[in-house]
Amino acid sequence: xxxxxxxxxxxxxxxxxxxxxxxxxxxxxxxxxxTVVLGQEATxxxxxxxxxxxxxxxxxxxxxxxxxxxxxxxDLGNSFVDRTPVLELILQRxxxxxxxxxxxxxxxxxxxxxxxxxxxxxxxxxxxxxxxxFALGGMSFPSFALAYLLIIVFAINLKWLPASGYVPFxxxxxxxxxxxxxxxxxTGIREAALLMRMLRSSLLEVLGSEYVRVARAxxxxxxVVVMRHALRNALVPVxxxxxxxxxxxxxxxxxxxxxxxxxxxxxLIVESIFRRDxxxxxxxxxxxxxxxxxxxxxxxxxxxxxxxxxxxAKGG
Amino acid sequence: xxxxxxxxxxxxxxxxxxxxxxPIRSFLRRFSRNRxxxxxxxxxGLMILIALLAPLIAPYGPNAQDYEASLQNESFRHPxxxxxxxxxxxxRIIYGARISVxxxxxxxxxxxxxxxxxxxxxxxxxxxxDEWVVMRIVDTLQAFPFLILALALAATLGxxxxxxxxxxxxxxxxxxxxxxxxxxxxxSGQEFVQAAKSTGVKDFRxxxxxxxxxxxxxxxVQTTLAMGSAILAEAALSFLGLGVQPPTPSWGKMLAESKDxxxxxxxxxxxxxxxxxxxxxGFNLMGDGVREALDPRIGHR
Numbered sequence: 001x002x003x004x005x006x007x008x009x010x011x012x013x014x015x016x017x018x019x020x021x022x023x024x025x026x027x028x029x030x031x032x033x034x035t036v037v038l039g040q041e042a043t044x045x046x047x048x049x050x051x052x053x054x055x056x057x058x059x060x061x062x063x064x065x066x067x068x069x070x071x072x073x074x075d076l077g078n079s080f081v082d083r084t085p086v087l088e089l090i091l092q093r094x095x096x097x098x099x100x101x102x103x104x105x106x107x108x109x110x111x112x113x114x115x116x117x118x119x120x121x122x123x124x125x126x127x128x129x130x131x132x133x134f135a136l137g138g139m140s141f142p143s144f145a146l147a148y149l150l151i152i153v154f155a156i157n158l159k160w161l162p163a164s165g166y167v168p169f170x171x172x173x174x175x176x177x178x179x180x181x182x183x184x185x186x187t188g189i190r191e192a193a194l195l196m197r198m199l200r201s202s203l204l205e206v207l208g209s210e211y212v213r214v215a216r217a218x219x220x221x222x223x224v225v226v227m228r229h230a231l232r233n234a235l236v237p238v239x240x241x242x243x244x245x246x247x248x249x250x251x252x253x254x255x256x257x258x259x260x261x262x263x264x265x266x267x268l269i270v271e272s273i274f275r276r277d278x279x280x281x282x283x284x285x286x287x288x289x290x291x292x293x294x295x296x297x298x299x300x301x302x303x304x305x306x307x308x309x310x311x312x313a314k315g316g
Numbered sequence: 317x318x319x320x321x322x323x324x325x326x327x328x329x330x331x332x333x334x335x336x337x338x339p340i341r342s343f344l345r346r347f348s349r350n351r352x353x354x355x356x357x358x359x360x361g362l363m364i365l366i367a368l369l370a371p372l373i374a375p376y377g378p379n380a381q382d383y384e385a386s387l388q389n390e391s392f393r394h395p396x397x398x399x400x401x402x403x404x405x406x407x408r409i410i411y412g413a414r415i416s417v418x419x420x421x422x423x424x425x426x427x428x429x430x431x432x433x434x435x436x437x438x439x440x441x442x443x444x445x446d447e448w449v450v451m452r453i454v455d456t457l458q459a460f461p462f463l464i465l466a467l468a469l470a471a472t473l474g475x476x477x478x479x480x481x482x483x484x485x486x487x488x489x490x491x492x493x494x495x496x497x498x499x500x501x502x503x504s505g506q507e508f509v510q511a512a513k514s515t516g517v518k519d520f521r522x523x524x525x526x527x528x529x530x531x532x533x534x535x536x537v538q539t540t541l542a543m544g545s546a547i548l549a550e551a552a553l554s555f556l557g558l559g560v561q562p563p564t565p566s567w568g569k570m571l572a573e574s575k576d577x578x579x580x581x582x583x584x585x586x587x588x589x590x591x592x593x594x595x596x597x598g599f600n601l602m603g604d605g606v607r608e609a610l611d612p613r614i615g616h617r
Binding site: 149252 | 352448452453455456457458459460461462463464465467468469471472473474544548551552555556557558568571574575578579582585588589590592593596597600601
């Protein structure tokens with residue numbers, strides 16, 4: 001319990017500092033924000049009104065706390081472009097990104113778990129050799145280059161799957177999955193490679209340990225030893241690692257979503273940057289950090305559930 | 317709790333010294349035995365060579381237009397084909413190598429400039445600044461998805477290659493701070509450092525002469541791997557339009573520009589994609605090779 005509380009307490013300064021960083025972003029914009037957003041030809045009155053509305057005329061510290069107060073009540077401000085509340089924009093875009101994230105992990109696990117187990121159990125064998133090559137390639141192949149390859153092969157040449165034309169899952173589940181499959185594979189291969197390597201080395205370590213030798217000495221067959229005894233323990237470090245992958249994945253989805261025209265969270269950031277809608281950028285980045293902190297917190301808590309030894313050991 | 321990170325550190329070089337072998341020579345010997353690592357080093361070496369010699373070996377200028385060749389496939393005149401405005405793809409790939417090499421140097425250089433001093437100081441002095449200021453900032457930076465942070469920084473700074481490098485460098489610095497800090501913590505607990513301290517050697521000298529040289533191994537691995545990631549990150553930012561500005565050729569930008577012509581000219585995507593892949597693969601293989609050569613215990617697991 002102390003561990004859980006400690007973890008919670010440690011994420012508060014992170015979020016606070018994160019909020020300061022996100023807040024300052026808008027002030028890092030070189031030159032006058034009002035001119036940058038409204039354009040050179042905007043009248044001085046319009047700029048003045050814009051500044052007053054954002055509270056840019058007040059001292060920085062006052063601005064920060066006013067902004068923080070609003071953020072804590074769920075008010076991320078209104079879009080510079082069309083006055084829509086930023087939170088609403090983000091919530092509209094999150095479902096597609098969440099679906100992509102889950103799908104990517106399913107693709108990654110479907111590849112990583114069987115190949116990871118096989119290459120650890122038959123170390124040095126054909127699968128091991130092949131999957132090592134796959135992992136090396138997968139970790140170096142940029143997801144956007146892979147996306148192009150998938151589009152050329154599956155969308156243009158074979159015409160099996162579309163390369164664009166997003167429909168929401170709620171409207172047309174089959175059509176939605178068709179559009180989402182290529183992006184999921186494009187981002188999932190890299191995660192699969194990372195997870196596979198981790199599962200393999202973690203499983204190798206467990207398979208060499210005392211209790212696995214005892215289980216084998218008892219005459220249990222390979223399958224039972226691996227599946228019942230070794231895999232569970234081998235998955236613990238992989239789980240944490242998977243949690244850490246989510247942050248990278250959210251970043252990678254920015255590109256995948258832009259490429260495949262999926263109206264997700266990442267594409268919102270890119271669109272907002274090019275529309276100079278900095279307040280939406282600000283809100284979206286804050287939410288992305290919040291998501292990462294929450295997911296890592298969840299993984300840490302899950303870790304305690306899976307591995308009771310953690311409670312006794314000191315955290316950190 | 318502060319010792320938990322210290323387990324990662326290993327006294328790699330000391331073993332080689334005991335055997336009376338020069339550490340750099342024994343490192344090179346072990347590295348050269350790893351065929352994949354050598355392959356990686358050759359790929360990177362070639363890329364650097366191509367980047368340096370670009371004006372000499374490129375058949376055309378990177379922006380020279382040959383309208384008759386617009387979107388043409390691979391041919392004798394244009395070995396990698398040509399893009400919409402008839403620019404020779406091979407020449408653009410060759411010049412693009414410059415951007416990738418520069419990205420790996422600048423972004424990682426900035427990360428090292430931030431990470432090494434900060435990691436050294438916090439790992440050595442610890443205390444309030446370490447635990448409550450620097451490490452909390454590091455945690456915070458790492459809470460942001462890297463690419464989103466880099467994207468936002470690059471955008472607010474105004475876009476362009478230089479700004480993108482700063483953004484990527486800042487995004488990488490937490491990793492460097494952590495690695496240097498952890499290494500310093502282990503090394504500074506060792507006897508030779510204690511001995512130096514007790515004979516009254518100044519802190520600055522201890523840090524630069526004793527601790528830093530003995531912390532190099534993991535830093536070297538991290539630097540190599542980060543150079544690959546920097547190429548990937550630069551390609552990603554340029555792909556999204558926030559890195560190199562046209563008409564400068566960058567592999568990421570070239571990929572982005574090929575998107576509308578995939579059905580008629582897929583070669584516009586293959587070559588830059590292959591370039592990024594090989595560059596990142598080269599650094600990854602080299603990084604693994606450096607890691608294994610520095611720590612023979614890892615072996616081929």
